[in-house]
Amino acid sequence: AGTLNATLKGHAALAREFLDDDSTLIPRPLREKLFRPHPNPESTYAMGWSVNDHKEFGRLYAHAGSNTMWLSRITIAPDLGLVVIVNANQFSDDTIKATDQVTEAALRRSLKP
Numbered sequence: 001a002g003t004l005n006a007t008l009k010g011h012a013a014l015a016r017e018f019l020d021d022d023s024t025l026i027p028r029p030l031r032e033k034l035f036r037p038h039p040n041p042e043s044t045y046a047m048g049w050s051v052n053d054h055k056e057f058g059r060l061y062a063h064a065g066s067n068t069m070w071l072s073r074i075t076i077a078p079d080l081g082l083v084v085i086v087n088a089n090q091f092s093d094d095t096i097k098a099t100d101q102v103t104e105a106a107l108r109r110s111l112k113p
Contacts, residue, residue, distance in 0.1 A: 008085065011074070015083040018061075018076050035061055057107050064099070066091045073099045075107070082110050 006014075017023040018031055026034075037043035037051050044051050049061045058079025065072050071091045075084045084106045086099040 008087065011072075011085055012083065015074055015076060015085065019078060019081055019083065056111065060107075062103075064096075071095050071099060073103060075103050077107060077110075080107065080110050082107070 014025075017026045020026075021028060023031075033047075035046050035049060035051065037046050046061070049063050052060045052062070054060055057077050059077075061076040061078075063074050068091055069089075071088045073086045076082075077084070084103050086102045086106075088095045088099060
């Protein structure tokens with residue numbers, strides 16, 4: 001954790017696989033296992049992902065990670081067919097709040113026709 005490095009393009013390509021029902025990289029049974037809430041269906045945690053049902057955006061899966069210097073946050077919104085990745089070159093409480101705000105703004109923007 002914190003030592004995995006990927007380009008933004010590579011991260012986005014991997015994340016898009018979670019939205020593709022025909023993905024051979026992350027087939028539906030594997031995706032369902034990775035996103036299955038644990039230890040019970042009401043849990044908000046699934047194998048490293050937070051699981052939340054948002055009244056406007058639908059089901060959201062999110063993960064954030066840091067190496068104490070950088071912060072990367074990903075949100076997968078399958079009901080919107082959207083992946084949002086926000087990276088920052090610092091890690092602080094303010095950065096966490098900022099990535100939350102940018103993520104929400106991107107999700108809201110996707111709702112506009």
